[in-house]
Amino acid sequence: MSLVVGEISYTNMLPLYYYLDRDYLNRLGCMFVPQIPAQLNEAMSKGIIDVGGISSFSYGEHVDQYTILPNLSVSSPKSVGSIFLFSKVPITRLDGKKIALTSSSATSVNLLKIILQTFYQMDVTYTVMEPNFNEMLKEHDACLLIGDDAILTLWGLAPDMHRYDLGQIWFEFTKLPMTYAVLAVRNDILQRENERIGILFDGFVSSKKKCIENNYEEMISSIRKEFNGSKSFWEDYFQGLNHDLSERHIEGLYLFYDKATELGLLKKVNTISLWSALDRCHSI
Ligand SMILES: C=C(O[C@@H]1C=C(C(=O)O)C=C[C@H]1O)C(=O)O
Known part of the structure; x- marks a missing residue:
């Protein structure tokens, strides 16, 4: 059975996907679906996509059905640039x-x-x-x-x-960072897919690490073939983004959800659940 992986088709998500070993993951049955966030949000809610990048707001709408992969996001401490x-x-x-x-x-x-x-x-x-x-x-x-x-x-x-x-x-x-996208997994496949989710999670984490280590250089060269833009533009763009999900990011997310609830845009989010390879899932 395939594991269908959503991939936000914007450059801001790329550091998490750029160095994935896609041949290996394909052999394991992972199937990548690159789409814009709104399409991925919908496909995930319908069960067409099992795991991958979605809008953080969409996670807020499905907190009881999804779990977030820790340490991964598309966020910005201040200005996002896009x-x-x-x-x-x-x-x-x-x-x-x-x-x-x-x-x-x-x-x-x-x-x-x-x-x-x-x-x-x-x-x-x-x-x-x-x-x-x-x-x-x-x-x-x-x-x-x-x-x-x-x-x-x-x-x-x-x-x-x-x-x-x-x-x-x-x-x-x-005075908080803003998290625009998270990597989420549908709860109904969690138990069955714990192993492949673990392998994918390690891939995202090491892709991010490698991008940071080489200052996004290789990835930026490949982006510039498609989008132009000066090297320094893209360097500044990725310096202004952040792909972690720290306690401070979670604090920002809770505040975002609370403000959305106050305006009647979202039901109250009580608990953000993070996946863990060891105990499968815990809440903070
Ligand atoms: C930083 C960005 O974040 C994106 C914004 C999203 C949204 O508004 O729903 C979803 C995914 C993110 O990749 C961007 O698109 O510029």
């Missing part, structure tokens, strides 16, 4: 305005709602759209883009356009 609100007016003047939200995301769209509603106390109207900057801004005052869509938009951005990094705003208001 989750932007692009706006025709300054953020403080968005009250009563219309905002287009990317259909690719679950975490960032809810993070934006928390930022505007709770932190800035503004009331705005949202429309979910395909991530296309020009189309989004035809009839909206601002748009939210994430991942490689946001990076490519940033490179061609007109100088009069305002841009706001959601990771930076979250940090300014909470």
Whole structure:
């Protein structure tokens, strides 16, 4: 039986996947499915995908059905560099305005709602759209883009356009890191798949370690073949990201979930469960 592994098809996730021994994992029956976060969130909830990267918000929606692989995430201590609100007016003047939200995301769209509603106390109207900057801004005052869509938009951005990094705003208001994606596994396969999950987990951890050891150099060369961008741009981007899941990240996640619950976006999250190779699963 295959183990279906979700892979977020954005560069920000790559450090966890870049050095995986895919031939070996394929031989073990692992099947990789690269998709944007919203598709992976849905596929995981339907049981089509067994394990892999999903939006941290989606984990919050399925805490009773999923367990998180420890020490792994896509997070940023401060600015993230690829989750932007692009706006025709300054953020403080968005009250009563219309905002287009990317259909690719679950975490960032809810993070934006928390930022505007709770932190800035503004009331705005949202429309979910395909991530296309020009189309989004035809009839909206601002748009939210994430991942490689946001990076490519940033490179061609007109100088009069305002841009706001959601990771930076979250940090300014909470003094905590923000975790956008986690690596989760469906509880219903945990027992059956403990061994393959363990092998995959070790692969993610050593891929991250190797990327950090060589300063992301090899991975950045391969990204630049597909996306352009200067070496220093990509170095700064990966320096600003973080792929751990420390206690501080978990604290940030609980706060994110609480704020989402206050706005009626999410049911209360009482316990974040972390997988452990030894005792299978524990809660913190
Ligand atoms: C850092 C990012 O994080 C991504 C944001 C996600 C979301 O908003 O749901 C999901 C997965 C992450 O890879 C990004 O896309 O720029």
